[in-house]
Amino acid sequence: MIRPGVFLLLLATLTLASPAGAQVFYEAPVTPNAEAQPQATAPAADAPYDPIADLLDAMPPDQSTDSAEAEPEVTRREEQEALLAAPFTPGAQPTAPVLLPQTPQAIPPSPPAPAITATPRRPAPTRPTLDRPVMIDEADRSPDGPPTPLDLGYEARIRGSASSAQGLLGPLDGGWTVRGPDGAPLYGLQLVDRGSGGALEGAWRAMGGSGRVGLIESLERQGTVLTVRINRGYGRPVTVLVLSAGGNGGWVGDLSDESGTRAVTMKRN
Numbered sequence: 001m002i003r004p005g006v007f008l009l010l011l012a013t014l015t016l017a018s019p020a021g022a023q024v025f026y027e028a029p030v031t032p033n034a035e036a037q038p039q040a041t042a043p044a045a046d047a048p049y050d051p052i053a054d055l056l057d058a059m060p061p062d063q064s065t066d067s068a069e070a071e072p073e074v075t076r077r078e079e080q081e082a083l084l085a086a087p088f089t090p091g092a093q094p095t096a097p098v099l100l101p102q103t104p105q106a107i108p109p110s111p112p113a114p115a116i117t118a119t120p121r122r123p124a125p126t127r128p129t130l131d132r133p134v135m136i137d138e139a140d141r142s143p144d145g146p147p148t149p150l151d152l153g154y155e156a157r158i159r160g161s162a163s164s165a166q167g168l169l170g171p172l173d174g175g176w177t178v179r180g181p182d183g184a185p186l187y188g189l190q191l192v193d194r195g196s197g198g199a200l201e202g203a204w205r206a207m208g209g210s211g212r213v214g215l216i217e218s219l220e221r222q223g224t225v226l227t228v229r230i231n232r233g234y235g236r237p238v239t240v241l242v243l244s245a246g247g248n249g250g251w252v253g254d255l256s257d258e259s260g261t262r263a264v265t266m267k268r269n
Helices: 004-017 051-058 076-085 149-167
Strands: 174-179 185-193 200-206 213-215 218-222 225-230 239-245 251-257 260-268
Touching: 200 218, 239 260
Parallel strands: none
Antiparallel strands: 174 185, 174 260, 185 200, 200 213, 218 225, 225 239, 239 251, 251 260
């Protein structure tokens, strides 16, 4: 089947080849279910014949061009202003979002941090001025500052424990001093009495100037009589103390050594 455009091009070629003054009329065939095609019309007698114009008129219109005039382009700013100027209708939605420059919000300043105040440090207790060392038996003197309540409680517990332990010991446990008739100290004794009739133990120290020390050779307790034997070394006689319980917790008796026998007393330190 020959397309209408090609057929018209052939018809125009034949027309140009025909003698002058000849006119060719063509009637396009009518096909069912086909759109009506424009019919070629012969030019007027007084106008020159233009076959190219006929070919252009026979062709379908160009769909890529629009005969209507182009609408003027509306800028985005004008469109936004028009949307803002339009009356408000409840429920209506704008066709395009309105984007306007937003003013940045000022960020509130953060509150100042609370000032940190240093806790004043309690001054350390001052130590007392001492002109000599504090001895262990001086309970009313202390080389440190005033005792705190914690220190006093700790000391009270220690003293209570010592008193309880002492109550379980015998009456001879502790330190003793043996003195001569004139009151001069002769020996210092440290005895261990575990109570309940147990064996006695102890050590001695000479206080007459030599300062010799040693363990007590034997301790015998028979009722209210106490016998102490002190060995002072090789080649020297043994010193023997025979004491009896006296008043005020003391002991009285005799001491026998190379110098003879003399009366002595023994009291707790």
